[in-house]
Amino acid sequence: MKLQLKGVTKRFGTFTANDQIDLTVQPGEIHALLGENGAGKSTLMNTIYGLHSPNEGEILLDDKRVTFDGPGDAVEAGIGMVHQHFMLIPVFSVTESVMLGYEPTKTAGMIDFAEARHRVQEISARFGFDVDPDAMIEDLPVGAQQRVEIIKALSRDARVLILDEPTAVLTPQETDELISIMRQLKEAGTSIVFITHKLREVRAIADKITVIRRGKIVGEALPESTETELASLMVGREVNLATQKEPATPGEIGFSVEGLTVVSGSGKVVLDNVSLSIARGEILCVAGVDGNGQTELAQAILGLRSAVAGTISLDGTNLRRMSVKERLNAGIGFVPEDRSTDGVIPAFSITENFVLDQYDQQPYSNGVAMRPSVMREAAVNQTSRFDVRLGTVDDPISTLSGGNQQKVVLAREMSRDIRLFLASQPTRGLDVGSIEFVHRTIIEERDKGTPCLIVSTELDEVSNLADRIAVMYRGVVVGIVPGDTNRDVLGLMMAGVPVEEAYTQAEQHHTILGEADEEAQA
Amino acid sequence: MSTQQTSDDARTPGGALKEAESRLHYAVRELSQASWVITLLSVLVALVVGALLILATNPQVQATMGYFFARPGDFFLTSFEVIRDAYSALFRGAVYDWQAATPQRAIRPITETLVNAVPLILAGLGIAIGFRSGMLNIGGQGQIILGATCAAFIGYAFQLPLGAHLLLALVGGALGGAIWGGIAGVLKAKTGANEVIVTIMLNNIALYLIAWLLRQQWFVQTGSNQPISASVDESARLFGILGTGFRLHAGILLAIAATIFVWWLLERSTLGFEMRAIGENPEAARTAGVNVPKATALVLIIGGALCGLGGAAHLLGTEYRLAAGIAGTLGFDAITVALLGRSRPLGTFLAGVLFGGLRAGGVLMQAQTGTPIDIVLVLQSVIVLLIAAPPLVRAIFFLPHPDGSPRVRRRRRLRDQQAAEAASEPAPTQEVSK
Numbered sequence: 001m002k003l004q005l006k007g008v009t010k011r012f013g014t015f016t017a018n019d020q021i022d023l024t025v026q027p028g029e030i031h032a033l034l035g036e037n038g039a040g041k042s043t044l045m046n047t048i049y050g051l052h053s054p055n056e057g058e059i060l061l062d063d064k065r066v067t068f069d070g071p072g073d074a075v076e077a078g079i080g081m082v083h084q085h086f087m088l089i090p091v092f093s094v095t096e097s098v099m100l101g102y103e104p105t106k107t108a109g110m111i112d113f114a115e116a117r118h119r120v121q122e123i124s125a126r127f128g129f130d131v132d133p134d135a136m137i138e139d140l141p142v143g144a145q146q147r148v149e150i151i152k153a154l155s156r157d158a159r160v161l162i163l164d165e166p167t168a169v170l171t172p173q174e175t176d177e178l179i180s181i182m183r184q185l186k187e188a189g190t191s192i193v194f195i196t197h198k199l200r201e202v203r204a205i206a207d208k209i210t211v212i213r214r215g216k217i218v219g220e221a222l223p224e225s226t227e228t229e230l231a232s233l234m235v236g237r238e239v240n241l242a243t244q245k246e247p248a249t250p251g252e253i254g255f256s257v258e259g260l261t262v263v264s265g266s267g268k269v270v271l272d273n274v275s276l277s278i279a280r281g282e283i284l285c286v287a288g289v290d291g292n293g294q295t296e297l298a299q300a301i302l303g304l305r306s307a308v309a310g311t312i313s314l315d316g317t318n319l320r321r322m323s324v325k326e327r328l329n330a331g332i333g334f335v336p337e338d339r340s341t342d343g344v345i346p347a348f349s350i351t352e353n354f355v356l357d358q359y360d361q362q363p364y365s366n367g368v369a370m371r372p373s374v375m376r377e378a379a380v381n382q383t384s385r386f387d388v389r390l391g392t393v394d395d396p397i398s399t400l401s402g403g404n405q406q407k408v409v410l411a412r413e414m415s416r417d418i419r420l421f422l423a424s425q426p427t428r429g430l431d432v433g434s435i436e437f438v439h440r441t442i443i444e445e446r447d448k449g450t451p452c453l454i455v456s457t458e459l460d461e462v463s464n465l466a467d468r469i470a471v472m473y474r475g476v477v478v479g480i481v482p483g484d485t486n487r488d489v490l491g492l493m494m495a496g497v498p499v500e501e502a503y504t505q506a507e508q509h510h511t512i513l514g515e516a517d518e519e520a521q522a
Numbered sequence: 523m524s525t526q527q528t529s530d531d532a533r534t535p536g537g538a539l540k541e542a543e544s545r546l547h548y549a550v551r552e553l554s555q556a557s558w559v560i561t562l563l564s565v566l567v568a569l570v571v572g573a574l575l576i577l578a579t580n581p582q583v584q585a586t587m588g589y590f591f592a593r594p595g596d597f598f599l600t601s602f603e604v605i606r607d608a609y610s611a612l613f614r615g616a617v618y619d620w621q622a623a624t625p626q627r628a629i630r631p632i633t634e635t636l637v638n639a640v641p642l643i644l645a646g647l648g649i650a651i652g653f654r655s656g657m658l659n660i661g662g663q664g665q666i667i668l669g670a671t672c673a674a675f676i677g678y679a680f681q682l683p684l685g686a687h688l689l690l691a692l693v694g695g696a697l698g699g700a701i702w703g704g705i706a707g708v709l710k711a712k713t714g715a716n717e718v719i720v721t722i723m724l725n726n727i728a729l730y731l732i733a734w735l736l737r738q739q740w741f742v743q744t745g746s747n748q749p750i751s752a753s754v755d756e757s758a759r760l761f762g763i764l765g766t767g768f769r770l771h772a773g774i775l776l777a778i779a780a781t782i783f784v785w786w787l788l789e790r791s792t793l794g795f796e797m798r799a800i801g802e803n804p805e806a807a808r809t810a811g812v813n814v815p816k817a818t819a820l821v822l823i824i825g826g827a828l829c830g831l832g833g834a835a836h837l838l839g840t841e842y843r844l845a846a847g848i849a850g851t852l853g854f855d856a857i858t859v860a861l862l863g864r865s866r867p868l869g870t871f872l873a874g875v876l877f878g879g880l881r882a883g884g885v886l887m888q889a890q891t892g893t894p895i896d897i898v899l900v901l902q903s904v905i906v907l908l909i910a911a912p913p914l915v916r917a918i919f920f921l922p923h924p925d926g927s928p929r930v931r932r933r934r935r936l937r938d939q940q941a942a943e944a945a946s947e948p949a950p951t952q953e954v955s956k
Contacts, residue, residue: 368793370792
């Protein structure tokens with residue numbers, strides 16, 4: 001089916017999220033919509049899917065004008081969408097999930113399970129999905145859950161399929177499977193729009209690339225364009241994708257974790273006997289698919305979760321029995337994963353956020369009363385050193401962009417003498433310019449001789465920063481490998497394959513993205 | 523929701539309660555951030571609503587209604603006079619009585635207003651601290667009762683030198699309130715018990731505790747069966763600061779000092795920083811090393827102490843004897859005062875004075891014009907109702923919404939729609955071109 005947008009504009013209040021968007025997706029085309037976080041990609045897709053109604057412009061399906069009052073209409077018209085966060089119910093079986101909302105019925109409104117099950121099997125077989133219709137959603141790996149979402153869309157005869165950041169939660173190998181599924185769908189004539197901010201994917205998969213920046217279409221590109229070309233189009237200026245860094249000069253061990261085990265509230269082991277050590281002047285990145293214990297590792301190190309066993313030692317002191325405050329005072333600089341809930345207090349001023357975890361320390365207070373003028377002066381100095389774009393430091397931090405908020409957090413953590421820099425997803429949701437800045441700052445901190453532990457699910461970030469990489473899978477460290485390890489190997493390790501086996505398997509099977517990588521290097 | 527990311531919390535039955543609690547936090551925050559303009563306009567609207575009620579219940583006005591169509595002028599004139607009389611009596615009873623015989627009596631109303639305001643301000647500050655820290659302390663009533671009870675007992679059962687006696691009675695009162703608030707605080711900190719439910723229950727317990735105590739001879743020390751205690755000694759009373767003829771006592775100095783203290787606590791102290799941080803974002807506070815349970819408990823302990831002090835000042839400065847109704851509706855009025863004062867110390871002080879004035883003026887209004895004092899309750903309620911619903915006030919006064927006016931937006935949307943329709947008209951011709 002041909003999908004065409006003409007002058008689609010969507011405003012929220014005074015903010016224009018999509019400005020005069022023209023887009024044509026031909027039948028059987030894989031069309032990538034590339035843009036930074038906040039560029040307006042998801043808004044545009046939600047408009048197509050009937051979740052928003054456009055202020056201006058029109059949507060044409062096979063040259064017929066359509067208007068949707070809700071997703072129901074869009075589904076009716078043949079549009080399917082797989083959201084970044086899956087809309088599945090954990091305790092449902094695959095069949096139940098697929099038929100939910102569109103249950104085939106027998107006489108007297110009885111649900112026709114056999115028919116529903118048959119339909120799942122039929123679609124699954126047609127595209128070689130390998131999904132058991134009776135499996136429970138919660139037992140399936142993320143990649144399979146995504147396939148269930150795709151089956152769901154196909155079972156409603158979707159002929160335009162929208163995939164919103166489909167690879168965000170996948171290992172490179174799972175991404176590979178997704179790519180082959182997308183190609184099969186394309187063969188069958190389905191049009192695919194897929195949204196992403198990852199450059200290497202677009203180049204490997206898309207037939208056509210549309211780049212969107214600040215709500216406007218800024219250009220179209222062919223998959224033959226280089227990553228640098230795509231990046232500059234996406235950001236609007238020349239960008240340097242790989243951060244320049246000197247080889248590490250590791251000193252003695254500054255921080256180590258030994259046999260750390262953490263059990264969640266529901267009794268599940270979320271960290272299983274994790275051991276790591278980081279030298280001064282070294283960056284250790286923890287890679288892995290989201291939800292494999294990395295968050296818990298960072299929380300346990302800071303003391304937000306208590307460990308049932310193991311030691312956490314910083315310069316030879318065991319931190320395990322200490323409170324969060326004692327650990328911060330012992331020299332942990334922490335950048336949390338979720339900035340808006342854990343990193344800053346939106347209603348507090350920039351100054352107050354700048355001292356958020358040192359408010360009772362010298363020189364900001366004498367322990368009882370705070371010293372507003374000292375706080376303010378330090379905030380002014382450090383925010384300018386970290387190039388935070390702000391009005392005054394007395395404004396609420398919520399008035400800043402995400403990138404600038406993150407810079408305030410970094411300024412806070414790095415403006416004191418720290419013995420360990422611990423950051424979880426330090427660039428999540430940031431624009432390319434801020435990402436460059438954050439990466440440079442982290443490398444500077446390393447060069448000052450601070451051990452750095454960076455948790456990241458973005459392989460690009462990991463290979464940019466890491467001197468060594470620890471890969472986690474289901475709460476276990478699968479292995480620790482050098483920073484320049486091949487992506488295929490990392491991908492296999494992220495799926496739980498032990499180090500040596502991962503190397504041999506990666507030799508035999510290149511992923512599509514891995515190949516694209518090597519071509520780019522050649 | 524991704525099944526992969528379903529957190530432990532969301533699956534436990536506590537998840538829903540947590541969500542409800544965070545909504546409550548949001549509501550509290552919204553309330554405490556209402557703008558000054560909204561507050562003033564709410565008072566204005568309340569006065570208008572009050573006027574309408576006065577008209578509706580006034581017999582003279584009702585009489586003119588009977589022949590409204592014959593002589594409508596009568597109705598309007600009478601209405602005007604009734605409202606003028608009622609509100610001027612309210613003003614004369616609360617601020618300055620220009621009809622009084624002596625200058626001393628002319629300024630007495632404002633001092634009466636302040637007398638009423640003392641416990642409201644103190645308790646209001648206690649509640650406001652809770653609001654700023656994201657806690658809805660409904661237990662002002664119980665904390666006031668406990669404060670008054672402790673202060674009273676120390677006041678008449680102990681013989682101490684001047685100064686020390688008063689100090690001990692006040693400290694005792696604060697301690698009583700602190701313990702009552704602390705029960706809720708510690709329970710919340712240790713077990714996560716919802717402070718709203720616990721403090722409401724503690725109000726009832728306080729009510730029955732005082733009823734029981736007043737029947738115990740060792741406690742009341744009066745030798746009679748009346749459920750009322752002995753009178754506190756002179757040495758424990760809050761002394762008058764304007765001499766005879768005035769009831770205004772040193773409690774007002776205490777209220778001023780408490781206002782300054784609470785400002786310092788919230789804006790300048792490290793403890794206040796922690797308290798505000800847990801109020802705005804407990805997760806970030808925890809990540810920043812704040813001991814959240816400790817700060818939670820302290821918020822309700824300090825809030826309780828201020829409410830207890832309010833009860834003590836009321837008893838030691840005005841009532842002198844403990845009776846079952848000692849707290850009246852103070853505990854609930856204090857919540858209103860804190861809301862009206864936007865949980866800011868100065869705002870709470872001014873709101874306390876306003877409510878004290880409404881109460882003082884209401885008495886004169888009832889005595890002179892026969893307007894029921896209950897009108898004052900209506901005024902108070904309408905004020906809070908409107909502050910709780912800023913969009914309503916904005917709608918009444920056609921104020922723009924902070925994020926852009928809904929009217930302008932509606933107009934703009936209409937224009938956009940028309941533009942879109944105009945643009946889509948040539949669409950059929952475009953459709954052909956493929």
